[in-house]
Amino acid sequence: MITLQNENLTVMINERGAQLHSIKRSGSPLEYLWQGDAKSWGRQAPILFPFVGRLKDDQYRFAGQTYHQTQHGFARDRQFSVVEQANDHVLLEQRSADDTRAVYPFEFILQVDYRLVKDQLAIQYRVENPADHSLIYAIGAHPGFNMPLTSAGRFEQVEFKVTPAEEYSRIVLVGPYNDSARPQLIDMHQPLQLNHELFNHDAIIFKTAGSDFAATLTDPTSKHGVTVQTTGTQYVGLWSAYPAKANFACIEPWWGIADNVNADGLLLHKQGMSRLAPGQAASYHFSIRPF
Template structure:
């Protein structure tokens, strides 16, 4: 386990999946990050790569071959190597090997940087295509979960979600595990939304953010604490809690990609939301978490 700290924060990161394990402020005893529970959701903040969401039948076709890949890709279940570290920053890396090639036939390097900057955890992903001749096709996303209620006092229903810009958004609806982007619904976020478990009866609430700066704030209205997740250039941001079994957490998920469309034909070259990276090129993605 890797521990980062500065005058305001103490953060722990697991090398397995480069997954956040703990987020605490120095001035209180609150654990902001969901601690995982095998009875509900046993993860905490997985990295989604090289896919976001589920593929139809957990498979896709590329280059006349069929590849099998479970929901959200394999990066979350593989160890990252530390390549740089200071007391308040760490850079970790994962790259392709013979095992990844069985599910994903591309060369890649995925670096994740966690840095404590005053009272924020700044998180950056850098995807590089080391291939000399093949375009890398991938998606990437984050899936941090936060305790709600934060102190264990009260109920899930005391959680409020507010966003900036505070306006109406196109909400992508899920049909089972797959997105139905051709039939979006409007969701009015001019005012804060009081959360309850039934709001997640169709899985995640997916905001179509279209590459803008989007901020989601979760507030435990009894404790008067919460988290602010700032996202930059995302295509979608998912807000999710488990349903119909329930647990006291909410995830805010910056996505540069999305689950298969209900009409997907299984061909990777046609898949919605995928990014294409030319040989020897690099793309960068960024978001931040501020506990308060």
């Protein structure tokens, strides 16, 4: 387990999946990050790569071959190696190998940079294509936060607000697949009061289309919460477990999305995928600020 610390924050990271394990403000006992529970959701903050969401029948076709891949890809379950580390910063990496090529026929280098910047945890994903052909992928984040943050509060009291506070196009899920051809409007001029029934059709997906977007969860009983600031995302999801009910909510920056309800299974046609030319790299940024 890796620990980062500055005068404001103490953050722990698991090298398996490069997954966040703990976020605390220095000098405070409050644990902001969900600690996982097999009865509802056993993960904490998985990295989604090389797919975001679910593929139809957990498979796709590329270059005449059919490949099987589970929801959100494999990066979250593979070991990362430490490239560099300091008290307030760590850079982790995983690369393509025989086990990834069996389900994903591309070469890649995936780096995750965690850096404490004053009272924020700045996170950068970097994807590099070391091969002589295009790399097709999606990437996203899935951090879960304890809500409420103390035993005095209730999940149903938690408020969710976004900046800019305006109407957004909401992508609806039909089962695990997106129905982007029939979006709904969601009015976020006022904060959204959480309740478990909000998630009876899975995540609430905001179409952010590359604009700067900040999402804040606040526990009004303790006056504490967390803000996730995103830059350049295509979508941001808000999710909690259902029908299992637990005291957490996820704010999920996505550069990709689950298969469309009308997807034909061909990777070249898949919605929301990024492409990198040989030798090229791309970076993706967001931050987490507990308060």
